[in-house]
Amino acid sequence: MTVDFHHRLASVASEIEDVLVAIFDVATDPPVPPRLLSAMRYAALGGGKRLRPFLVVETARLLGGDQATALRAGAAIELVHVYSLAHDDLPAMDDDELRRGKPTLHLAYDEATAILAGDALQTLAFETLADGATSLDAAMRAELVRLLARAAGGAGMAGGQMLDLEAEGRFEQTAELSAPAVAKLQAMKTGAILSCAVEMGAVIGRADAPVYQTLLSYGRALGAAFQIADDILDIEASSAELGKATGKDAGRGKATLVGLWGVEKARAELERLTGDALAALAGFGAEADILRAAARFTADRRK
Amino acid sequence: MTVDFHHRLASVASEIEDVLVAIFDVATDPPVPPRLLSAMRYAALGGGKRLRPFLVVETARLLGGDQATALRAGAAIELVHVYSLAHDDLPAMDDDELRRGKPTLHLAYDEATAILAGDALQTLAFETLADGATSLDAAMRAELVRLLARAAGGAGMAGGQMLDLEAEGRFEQTAELSAPAVAKLQAMKTGAILSCAVEMGAVIGRADAPVYQTLLSYGRALGAAFQIADDILDIEASSAELGKATGKDAGRGKATLVGLWGVEKARAELERLTGDALAALAGFGAEADILRAAARFTADRRK
Numbered sequence: 001m002t003v004d005f006h007h008r009l010a011s012v013a014s015e016i017e018d019v020l021v022a023i024f025d026v027a028t029d030p031p032v033p034p035r036l037l038s039a040m041r042y043a044a045l046g047g048g049k050r051l052r053p054f055l056v057v058e059t060a061r062l063l064g065g066d067q068a069t070a071l072r073a074g075a076a077i078e079l080v081h082v083y084s085l086a087h088d089d090l091p092a093m094d095d096d097e098l099r100r101g102k103p104t105l106h107l108a109y110d111e112a113t114a115i116l117a118g119d120a121l122q123t124l125a126f127e128t129l130a131d132g133a134t135s136l137d138a139a140m141r142a143e144l145v146r147l148l149a150r151a152a153g154g155a156g157m158a159g160g161q162m163l164d165l166e167a168e169g170r171f172e173q174t175a176e177l178s179a180p181a182v183a184k185l186q187a188m189k190t191g192a193i194l195s196c197a198v199e200m201g202a203v204i205g206r207a208d209a210p211v212y213q214t215l216l217s218y219g220r221a222l223g224a225a226f227q228i229a230d231d232i233l234d235i236e237a238s239s240a241e242l243g244k245a246t247g248k249d250a251g252r253g254k255a256t257l258v259g260l261w262g263v264e265k266a267r268a269e270l271e272r273l274t275g276d277a278l279a280a281l282a283g284f285g286a287e288a289d290i291l292r293a294a295a296r297f298t299a300d301r302r303k
Numbered sequence: 304m305t306v307d308f309h310h311r312l313a314s315v316a317s318e319i320e321d322v323l324v325a326i327f328d329v330a331t332d333p334p335v336p337p338r339l340l341s342a343m344r345y346a347a348l349g350g351g352k353r354l355r356p357f358l359v360v361e362t363a364r365l366l367g368g369d370q371a372t373a374l375r376a377g378a379a380i381e382l383v384h385v386y387s388l389a390h391d392d393l394p395a396m397d398d399d400e401l402r403r404g405k406p407t408l409h410l411a412y413d414e415a416t417a418i419l420a421g422d423a424l425q426t427l428a429f430e431t432l433a434d435g436a437t438s439l440d441a442a443m444r445a446e447l448v449r450l451l452a453r454a455a456g457g458a459g460m461a462g463g464q465m466l467d468l469e470a471e472g473r474f475e476q477t478a479e480l481s482a483p484a485v486a487k488l489q490a491m492k493t494g495a496i497l498s499c500a501v502e503m504g505a506v507i508g509r510a511d512a513p514v515y516q517t518l519l520s521y522g523r524a525l526g527a528a529f530q531i532a533d534d535i536l537d538i539e540a541s542s543a544e545l546g547k548a549t550g551k552d553a554g555r556g557k558a559t560l561v562g563l564w565g566v567e568k569a570r571a572e573l574e575r576l577t578g579d580a581l582a583a584l585a586g587f588g589a590e591a592d593i594l595r596a597a598a599r600f601t602a603d604r605r606k
Contacts, residue, residue, distance in 0.1 A: 030491055032457035035474065036465040040457065087422060092414035111395035112468055115418065119390060119425065120461040126429045127452035130445045139441035142433045145448050149430030154335035154343065158423040162339040165415055171338065188333060 005293035012057050012074070013050040019075040020044055023128060032120075039109045039117035040124070044082045047100030047243075051298075052077045052197040055222075058290050059201025059215060066204065069136050072128060073144055073200045079125035080152050081193060086118040088161060101243030122152070143203055151196035160189025167255035177255045183224065185255060190230070191223030198222070214280055218291065221276035226298045228270045231256040232263055237302065274299040308596035315360050315377070316353040322378040323347055326431060335423075342412045342420035343427070347385045350403030350546075354601075355380045355500040358525075361593050362504025362518060369507060372439055375431060376447055376503045382428035383455050384496060389421040391464060404546030425455070446506055454499035463492025470558035480558045486527065488558060493533070494526030501525070517583055521594065524580035529601045531573045534559040535566055540605065577602040 024041050032040075053074025060070035089096040089104040090111060096104050106114035129136075129144045136144070150156060163185040167177050177185070198219030202212045235258060258266040277295035281288045327344050335343075356377025363373035392399040392407040393414060399407050409417035432439075432447045439447070453459060466488040470480050480488065501522030505515045538561060561569040580598035584591045 028458035030458055030462070030487060033462050033465045033469070035469065036457050036462055083422075087418055090418065092418060110474070112473070113465070115390055115393065115395060116461050116465050116468075119386075119422075120457040122422065122425055123452050123456035123461065126448055127456060130448035130452060137441075138445045142441045142444040142448070145429055145433035145445070149426050149433060153426035153430060154339050154423040155331035155333055158419050158426065159333070159336050159339055162336045162416070162419050165419075166336070166338065170415070171413070184333060 005290060005297060008058070008290060009049065009051075009054055009294075009297070012054045013048075015057075015071055016050045016053045016074055016078060017045065019071050020078065023075060023124065035109070035113060036117060036120060039105060039113045040121055042102075042108055043086045043105050043117055043121060044079060047102070048078075048082075050074070050078060051226075051294075052081055052193060055194065055197035055219070055291075055294065056201045056204070058294065059198050060204040061201075062284070062288055062291065063202065063205025063207055063211070065201065065206065069140075070201060070204050072136075073204060074197075076125045076128040076144070077148060077193065077197055077200065079121050079128065080148060080157075083118040083121035083125070084152070084157055084161070084193075086114055086121070090114060093161075093165070096245050098244050140203060144200055147196055147199050147203065151192040156188055156192035156196075157190075160185055160187075160192070164189055164254065168253045176260075179257060179260050182255045182257055182260060186227040186257075187220070187224060190227045191220060194223035194226055195219030214283060218277050218280035218295070221273045221280060222295050222298055225270055225273040225277065225295065228257055228266050228273070229299055229301060231258040232266060232270070233302070234258075235263065241302070270299050308593060308600060311361070311593060312352065312354075312357055312597075312600070315357045316351075318360075318374055319353045319356045319377055319381060320348065322374050323381065326378060326427065338412070338416060339420060339423060342408060342416045343424055345405075345411055346389045346408050346420055346424060347382060350405070351381075351385075353377070353381060354529075354597075355384055355496060358497065358500035358522070358594075358597065359504045359507070361597065362501050363507040364504075365587070365591055365594065366505065366508025366510055366514070368504065368509065372443075373504060373507050375439075376507060377500075379428040379431040379447070380451060380496065380500055380503065382424050382431065383451060383460075386421045386424035386428070387455075387460055387464070387496075389417055389424070393417060396464075396468070399548050401547050443506060447503055450499055450502050450506065454495040459491055459495035459499075460493075463488055463490075463495070467492055467557065479563075482560060482563050485558045485560055485563060489530040489560075490523070490527060493530045494523060497526035497529055498522030517586060521580050521583035521598070524576045524583060525598050525601055528573055528576040528580065528598065531560055531569050531576070532602055532604060534561040535569060535573070536605070537561075538566065544605065573602050 024037065056074040056077060057067065057070045061067065085099060086105045088094050089099055090106055097107060098104065102108065105117060125148065126145055129148065130141055152158065166174060167185065195216060198215050202215045207215060257269065261269070274295050278292055281292055327340065359377040359380060360370065360373045364370065388402060389408045391397050392402055393409055400410060401407065405411065408420060412420070428451065429448055432451065433444055455461065469477060470488065498519060501518050505518045510518060560572065564572070577598050581595055584595055
């Protein structure tokens with residue numbers, strides 16, 4: 001099953017790449033200025049595990065949802081993810097130099113272009129979901145926009161990034177956050193978009209309310225596990241392995257559960273959350289094995 | 304009619320302020336971090352003519368469209384407008400210090416907060432349109448998201464800002480733009496969102512195809528006129544009158560038609576475009592007087 005999982009992950013990543021390329025290739029009148037389009041493509045194409053789109057696609061597939069629709073929604077959530085990476089990497093934010101093995105967007109281009117390209121990638125995400133040319137019915141399009149906006153905005157990803165900067169002590173002397181406060185920060189910063197991916201898949205698969213709740217529980221546990229695994233990797237892996245800077249969280253005073261607890265206790269929590277994710281899927285049979293493998297992969301990944 | 308127009312403009316601005324306040328007051332779980340919410344409110348509340356929402360509301364009213372819906376859509380387009388102002392003012396972009404009579408967002412807060420608040424304001428715009436709690440039917444919600452995204456993205460506002468930065472010669476030595484190239488840049492940078500406001504009103508008013516085209520012609524002419532008037536004001540008005548920096552376009556090498564042509568020829572073009580906007584409305588009776596007044600106001604305004 002592990003082999004099957006990695007094959008499926010790579011396969012969906014390849015399909016998502018194709019959808020993104022097609023989205024960037026759409027001719028518009030007036031055309032997108034070449035420098036801006038080039039920066040948007042640089043940020044979005046050719047990298048990443050595409051885990052968020054994978055969760056959309058595999059959740060939808062579990063429920064028999066339309067795959068073309070799921071791929072399009074997956075591309076939209078990936079556009080939001082890459083916009084957030086481009087902006088988080090800016091000098092005024094985390095000031096990072098390496099992302100997905102390449103120079104960050106503002107180094108490859110410049111700061112102004114990186115800001116604008118991030119802005120335009122976010123816009124493109126919502127345009128992709130709302131576009132009438134898709135097979136989506138209008139109610140589903142509006143619902144997907146609502147879910148993605150809620151997960152990306154002030155009460156989700158952007159809000160989590162704000163709390164993250166505050167926890168660094170940038171704006172005033174802050175007391176060290178408690179573990180529940182760090183967990184809440186991370187549920188917003190990375191968990192909201194990951195569980196949104198599962199929710200989008202559930203919407204596309206027209207899940208009824210109990211199934212929706214089940215999948216939401218799975219998505220939330222997986223999202224929390226993802227961040228702990230990421231923080232352990234930040235300590236244990238090399239920059240070359242990850243394709244981004246490592247070991248910077250501690251230096252910056254970033255609030256992480258690993259920092260508060262140490263690696264051993266964080267690993268135990270990671271195991272517990274993975275168990276929660278698997279338990280949420282207990283009502284499904286073998287058809288949910290791919291989502292089970294995704295939960296294990298999230299905990300065990302080495303990059 | 305002029306008195307009536309200014310009264311109506313102020314009245315819609317007041318209603319939009321109320322809608323925006325209500326949107327920011329919505330309780331979320333988790334809550335938006337106070338610093339981020341405060342920055343978003345700072346950027347969005349208590350300022351501006353609210354011309355874009357006014358165009359949504361008055362176009363919808365002309366066609367008998369639902370006013371609560373138009374106000375909500377107007378608030379969404381204003382959120383996109385204020386996000387773009389916050390990002391355009393950043394040090395890496397136009398590096399401005401004054402906006403709507405107040406210190407710009409990154410000076411009142413800091414750069415990271417201004418980037419994040421701008422990002423979250425854009426997200427909130429799309430959430431506002433997609434939110435199922437509105438009276439909008441789903442097809443209309445999806446169509447409004449699509450229109451706004453198209454006008455705000457790489458082929459619209461963000462693309463125009465990219466061309467604007469290029470025209471300053473930031474990235475390489477650029478030849479001075481021709482008048483048609485400047486007009487195209489400005490049609491993207493400011494025209495797209497202004498004509499989108501009219502289109503959103505037309506969608507809310509369920510305009511048939513010929514009426515839609517008529518209103519689109521009006522919106523495009525008004526949008527082009529707006530930018531020329533803005534550029535003339537940048538030369539002729541004082542910073543205190545405008546509540547933002549003036550006289551900076553020429554210093555920066557910003558591409559404007561006024562810079563290419565001089566004020567006199569630019570005024571003639573402004574008159575011509577205003578005539579086009581009025582001509583587009585020729586098929587309407589007195590019920591369109593408020594939109595006619597908006598076109599004259601756009602050309603004649605002193606701030």
